[in-house]
Ligand SMILES: Nc1nc2c(ncn2[C@@H]2O[C@H](COP(=O)(O)OP(=O)(O)OP(=O)(O)O)[C@@H](O)[C@H]2O)c(=O)[nH]1
Ligand SMILES: [Zn+2]
């Protein structure tokens with residue numbers, strides 16, 4: 133996937149390899165793989181810095197991932213309706229092009245920063261850092277990062293967040309965890325969304341979807357819900373509330389939480405053709 137999209141170089145980290153950036157001058161013979169590994173290590177440093185911002189203000193940051201259209205924004209809208217009187221919430225929205233999702237979130241009365249990634253099929257820690265400096269973190273309890281719709285790349289980058297939530301919508305089929313193991317392996321929670329469609333799409337088996345998740349040795353809880361009808365929303369709100377409280381308790385004890393980052397995702401991103409790195413005269 134990334135082999136063709138050249139997604140490792142983004143608007144957020146391009147400065148590192150251009151002009152006088154720290155990775156701009158490379159030894160003759162340096163391979164694209166080395167450069168990509170350097171970019172990933174810059175990403176991880178930036179992610180650590182982002183996590184320090186969140187720790188300073190006791191903000192829990194959740195990375196929401198799925199295929200395009202699985203219902204991430206609809207779930208966020210319903211979540212904000214349910215929780216905004218209890219917790220101060222903000223959203224960072226990632227999309228290739230439009231401001232549509234951020235507009236939908238702002239209409240619910242909470243701050244939203246839109247990152248338009250252009251050709252990049254994931255968010256990285258640099259882009260998230262630019263966005264979080266546009267938010268008043270001191271006033272927040274909970275930050276959602278709605279990643280770009282894609283079942284591979286978003287799981288490969290530490291954004292500085294604490295938890296990964298992966299949505300699998302009923303129309304996509306129950307075998308997605310088997311077909312896209314990278315993302316589902318990294319999930320701290322799997323949400324089966326659009327669950328009111330189960331009676332009509334009766335070849336989707338929630339048990340089978342969970343079975344495929346367990347085959348990846350992932351013990352994460354599985355929740356079935358419909359943002360449209362509200363069924364199952366209580367389980368999700370309960371999970372979120374517990375995570376916020378557990379996060380505060382950990383910070384109180386001087387601990388922090390790192391998300392699972394897909395190790396094989398790093399391998400995917402290091403396996404690019406040199407031309408896909410877009411380094412110009414290398
Ligand atoms: N039937 C049903 N449709 C839903 C539900 N949640 C979202 N949808 C619909 O699914 C479509 C996509 O929903 P979004 O919330 O925009 O999905 P998304 O994952 O944010 O999409 P991208 O940001 O484009 O990746 C819209 O037409 C929604 O109305 C649900 O619970 N049930
Ligand atoms: Zn990619």
Ligand SMILES: [Zn+2]
Nearest residue numbers: 204205233278
């Ligand atoms: Zn969306």
Ligand SMILES: [Zn+2]
Nearest residue numbers: 181185261265
């Ligand atoms: Zn900063």
